[in-house]
Amino acid sequence: MDRDPPEVRVSKTISWLLRHGAQGEGLQMRADGYVKVVDLLDHPKLKAQGLDLDALKGVVKADSKQRFDLILESTQGAKLESFAAPADGIWWIKARQGHSIKTVQLELKPVTFVSDIPTGIAVHGTNRVAWESISKQGLSKMKRNHIHLAQNIAGDGVISGMRSSSKILIYIDVQKALAAGIKFWLSDNGVVLTEGDKTGLLSKKFFARVVDSDGVEITGWET
Template identity: 60%
Template sequence: MSSIDADKTEEQQQRRQEKKDRKRPGERQNIEGRGGGGGARRGGSAKLRGLPKDAHDVRISKTLTWILRHGSQSEGLAMRPDGYVRVDELLARPKLRELDFATLQEIVKNDAKSRYSLVLEADPNSNEEAWWIRANQGHSMKTVVLDLEPIQSHADIPTGIAVHGTTERAWESISATSLEEQGLSKMSRNHIHLAQGVAGSGVISGMRSSSQILIFIDVQKAIDAGIKFYLSANGVILTEGDEKGFLHPEFFSRVQTADGKPLTGWDGPEGVPAVSTQTTPKDTQAARASNTKLTEELEKKVEATTL
């Protein structure tokens, strides 16, 4: 399942659960400022994101990701144009009242997909040094402009691979809609996300391990057609697609199941070599080197530091 598909599904499940909670007699949501004119404007609900079946630390992580990607405004947080918010203000939100800075550092440092960046910089409003945090990609807020590295050619992709993971159901929609709306869509987000490989190949982020369908992209062909691509801080390939937010099938070099079986008619157009999910030692070495560099940079930022 792609990250966009999964976020949409989880949002629907979250809403259903909240409706159930409101119907339970004797229970009330713990909302800051209840009775005083709207909790959302003062920092929102204290209810964690995720589902009741999720482990507590998983719900904390989902809440953190949601706030930094989609919910800063509803949480009453000031976000810089580059996506950073002050850590002290973030930890003051009702949803994250149990989270301290030391635990936040560990979450950032140990996140398997390097979803976050944590920096110590001066606050332009006060000139005092403060810790700031952001999500490295995945935003739906149009005001966020990340400092992304432009990809000028296929050679700029460390592993040489760009692939989007999705579900069988989503693939039916991707391949069966009208020509104008056929292909990958950024939907409510700012970008379409592509990974530099598949699960198990040393890739940090960009695809869920549960993806059922893998769509390989001919990045060079898309660049030549005027589509722009970028590399995020944690190695995810991002594109806004065309003017309508689509990356059309003409740029798909191969589509296959997660176990490597090509879909009929999508096993590599004429003149485009079929792409294997098996990475070469060189590909794996490049991915590991990129991951190691990101980890080292993060450790330098958070080593032996407290608020």
């Protein structure tokens, strides 16, 4: 039985469609990840929940991690102020990051130096089960396009990039990774992203330190 409240179920459905399911569900997606709102709202999974534009705006605004970007464009593709709402305006929505859809090319800010990251920090949060594998092989992007890193621990002024339930915190030596040719980017909601190496891994040799959620150092992964 799904115990999530209705608004959470809607948010999860939107997130899944925009990050992973659009192509398989017949939603036309632009190269930059945007989908027409009218098409999204017409999808059976959302139509059944009676979601309309105003309700969608509420979902986007209420999302504490700012996962979605909702824009209004003219039919010629010019971005419009949302309050303008001309008769020929088209609403579009995208997920800011987290895609497994390979054709999506997000507009990301390249990280050339650690100083390009506002906090100077890149940390990945995970659980103890996943850590067993990570401690041996490093971080994997798995089926996603990027590995996600936060600019600090969850709840410490961090908007997005880490689950608040994370029990293991892996701090990345970004400068060392950059020097080795690993590329990093910043999403427009502040998440640090990397594809890792050519196999999709961020080696544990780029881990600066690992601690648990109480700040206790975790060792034994270094060898």
